[in-house]
Amino acid sequence: MRSLFPFALGCALALGACSGASTPAIQPSAPFTPELAQQFDDSVDYAENVEDLGGPQASSWRRQVDGLASNADAIAVVRIETVTSGNDAAGARTYRLTSAARSVIHGQIPPDHRVYLAVSEGEVGFNTVRGNEPRLQSRDYVLFARWYTDESGVVRAHWHLSPQSTALIQRIHDAIGFVDPNAPRETVIRRD
Numbered sequence: 001m002r003s004l005f006p007f008a009l010g011c012a013l014a015l016g017a018c019s020g021a022s023t024p025a026i027q028p029s030a031p032f033t034p035e036l037a038q039q040f041d042d043s044v045d046y047a048e049n050v051e052d053l054g055g056p057q058a059s060s061w062r063r064q065v066d067g068l069a070s071n072a073d074a075i076a077v078v079r080i081e082t083v084t085s086g087n088d089a090a091g092a093r094t095y096r097l098t099s100a101a102r103s104v105i106h107g108q109i110p111p112d113h114r115v116y117l118a119v120s121e122g123e124v125g126f127n128t129v130r131g132n133e134p135r136l137q138s139r140d141y142v143l144f145a146r147w148y149t150d151e152s153g154v155v156r157a158h159w160h161l162s163p164q165s166t167a168l169i170q171r172i173h174d175a176i177g178f179v180d181p182n183a184p185r186e187t188v189i190r191r192d
């Protein structure tokens with residue numbers, strides 16, 4: 001019996017290693033460029049039903065959503081669970097948001113369905129978070145995430161949040177070419 005224990009332990013460890021290897025790790029799809037930084041600006045917009053405004057605002061919104069959707073590594077409907085503030089390593093005031101995915105529209109998110117977001121003072125999105133903590137936690141948002149590797153080798157997200165709406169989800173589906181597999185299909189029968 002004693003000689004079987006090391007064998008059994010080795011098999012169990014090997015199986016455990018194999019099961020962990022089957023879960024794909026989140027990885028950046030490409031380097032994070034200054035052009036991508038204009039879209040994935042670590043900020044929140046609070047405008048709803050922009051399409052209804054018409055004119056230049058609606059055109060700008062459509063271009064923004066199309067760019068975010070086509071360049072995102074992950075898109076998900078999320079709820080912001082926590083918003084905390086503190087200082088980063090350089091001493092700048094920083095907000096950290098924990099987002100919990102309710103559904104994934106495109107790409108991969110971590111297995112725990114949580115994406116951790118951060119923005120520091122002096123960055124574009126800092127003022128979109130400051131003072132809006134209750135508002136951020138009061139509804140669902142669509143998270144557009146672009147993965148990057150920080151200086152210490154940790155994969156993190158540059159991001160943009162938009163209020164979840166039917167119009168936004170439809171625009172995203174159109175931009176990424178989503179086809180609903182459950183949508184009714186029309187069958188055409190030709191008789192000669």
